[in-house]
Amino acid sequence: MASIIEASAALRKRKNLKRGINFTLMVVGESGSGRSTFVNTLCGQQVVDVSTTIMLPTDTSTQIDLQLREETVELEDDEGVKIQLNIIDTPGFGDSLDNSQNFNVISDYIRHQYDEILLEESRVRRNPRFKDGRVHCCLYLINPTGHGLKETDVEFIKTLGALVNVIPIISKADSLTPAELKLNKKLIMEDIEYYHLPIYNFPFEESDISDEDYATNMRLRSLMPFSIIGSNEVYDLGDGTLIRGRQYPWGTLDVEDPTVSDFVHLRNTLLISHLHDLKDYTHEILYERYRTEALSGGASNYGHGSRSINTETGAPSPGASGKASLHAADSESIDSSKLQSGNQDTYLAREEQIRLEEERLKAFEERVQQELLMKRQELLQREQELRDIEERIEKETRLKAEMGTLE
Numbered sequence: 001m002a003s004i005i006e007a008s009a010a011l012r013k014r015k016n017l018k019r020g021i022n023f024t025l026m027v028v029g030e031s032g033s034g035r036s037t038f039v040n041t042l043c044g045q046q047v048v049d050v051s052t053t054i055m056l057p058t059d060t061s062t063q064i065d066l067q068l069r070e071e072t073v074e075l076e077d078d079e080g081v082k083i084q085l086n087i088i089d090t091p092g093f094g095d096s097l098d099n100s101q102n103f104n105v106i107s108d109y110i111r112h113q114y115d116e117i118l119l120e121e122s123r124v125r126r127n128p129r130f131k132d133g134r135v136h137c138c139l140y141l142i143n144p145t146g147h148g149l150k151e152t153d154v155e156f157i158k159t160l161g162a163l164v165n166v167i168p169i170i171s172k173a174d175s176l177t178p179a180e181l182k183l184n185k186k187l188i189m190e191d192i193e194y195y196h197l198p199i200y201n202f203p204f205e206e207s208d209i210s211d212e213d214y215a216t217n218m219r220l221r222s223l224m225p226f227s228i229i230g231s232n233e234v235y236d237l238g239d240g241t242l243i244r245g246r247q248y249p250w251g252t253l254d255v256e257d258p259t260v261s262d263f264v265h266l267r268n269t270l271l272i273s274h275l276h277d278l279k280d281y282t283h284e285i286l287y288e289r290y291r292t293e294a295l296s297g298g299a300s301n302y303g304h305g306s307r308s309i310n311t312e313t314g315a316p317s318p319g320a321s322g323k324a325s326l327h328a329a330d331s332e333s334i335d336s337s338k339l340q341s342g343n344q345d346t347y348l349a350r351e352e353q354i355r356l357e358e359e360r361l362k363a364f365e366e367r368v369q370q371e372l373l374m375k376r377q378e379l380l381q382r383e384q385e386l387r388d389i390e391e392r393i394e395k396e397t398r399l400k401a402e403m404g405t406l407e
């Protein structure tokens with residue numbers, strides 16, 4: 001019997017290895033905060049172009065501030081385990097005066113992925129090719145100002161932290177001295193505690209954790225917010241050793257040096273030690289909470305920017321209608337008139353929920369259309385550039401041939 005279980009476990013492992021683990025990481029940060037450089041450093045390859053120029057449509061009325069750009073990279077660890085890493089970059093974030101629209105774009109995207117799962121779960125016949133697009137972790141890059149969190153940082157974490165695992169990061173840590181970095185970390189953690197911001201703080205069940213994992217989680221908590229240094233360049237130290245680093249007049253800094261930043265700890269956390277924890281927390285806690293609220297009618301709170309969040313726990317406050325339906329179910333002797341009004345409430349809440357969902361889908365569709373338009377324009381421009389190059393080469397070849405016949 002044991003051998004069958006072992007064999008099936010081995011088979012499952014082999015299957016998983018072949019298929020790869022799917023992990024979706026969103027990277028949010030103001031323009032120029034180092035998002036692209038971080039992604040390239042994390043993946044050890046040029047995944048994102050650092051000098052991305054965002055093509056905006058010429059019609060300014062359709063201008064959108066924030067885009068969500070997805071890249072997929074396949075990474076393989078030392079044991080041959082493959083990770084399908086989906087990276088969602090957020091160019092244009094923080095560029096507008098009012099960031100709440102940007103927050104809505106991001107939270108709509110995250111909710112849309114949850115809705116897709118809800119829909120898939122309710123289907124009689126499941127789609128075997130269904131792709132789980134839920135965001136498992138959102139890295140929020142904070143500029144190294146040395147002043148703790150800005151109002152917009154507080155708002156972002158407060159709004160998104162109840163929907164997704166938010167990990168705050170101090171980017172470009174090389175621009176702070178060790179003492180400044182220490183102070184900045186302290187100020188940020190004080191702000192997080194003061195405003196009860198719901199960040200991913202390596203949660204665990206006391207009864208269900210090994211001493212080793214407990215020590216790891218405590219150590220990671222003590223490093224929060226992680227600091228990172230990124231680079232797009234690889235240097236030879238002279239003896240054939242290659243390092244990804246940053247070169248200064250006084251020397252070269254290795255971005256993987258754990259004494260100057262927490263980059264290596266963050267990479268290990270995301271891709272090795274907490275990859276499954278982040279996925280499990282997304283599924284078992286964040287999605288489950290969303291699902292319960294959506295099904296109990298509480299999702300009527302999920303209007304654009306109108307959603308209230310319990311800052312004590314970071315949990316979304318259930319809507320009045322959600323409470324009504326839960327109470328009706330809990331009560332032992334149910335008064336039929338109350339039940340009717342409860343049902344009515346739930347029915348109305350569901351209608352409202354569907355209406356809001358339709359609105360959100362429409363907005364989502366419009367954004368996809370706009371992105372398509374931009375991508376098309378980009379493509380047209382690239383085609384034109386290619387044609388120009390071909391023309392130039394043709395001209396040069398003709399000129400050379402003419403010169404040849406003259407000689």
Ligand SMILES: Nc1nc2c(ncn2[C@@H]2O[C@H](COP(=O)(O)OP(=O)(O)OP(=O)(O)O)[C@@H](O)[C@H]2O)c(=O)[nH]1
Nearest residue numbers: 031032033034035036037050091172173228229230
């Ligand atoms: N000193 C320092 N500079 C960095 C670091 N990471 C990135 N940079 C530099 O910061 C600039 C912006 O970096 P990007 O990675 O393009 O930033 P981004 O957030 O992707 O920018 P946009 O896509 O334009 O919004 C570049 O000149 C990078 O070389 C870092 O860790 N330290």
Ligand SMILES: [Mg+2]
Nearest residue numbers: 035036050052
């Ligand atoms: Mg970029």
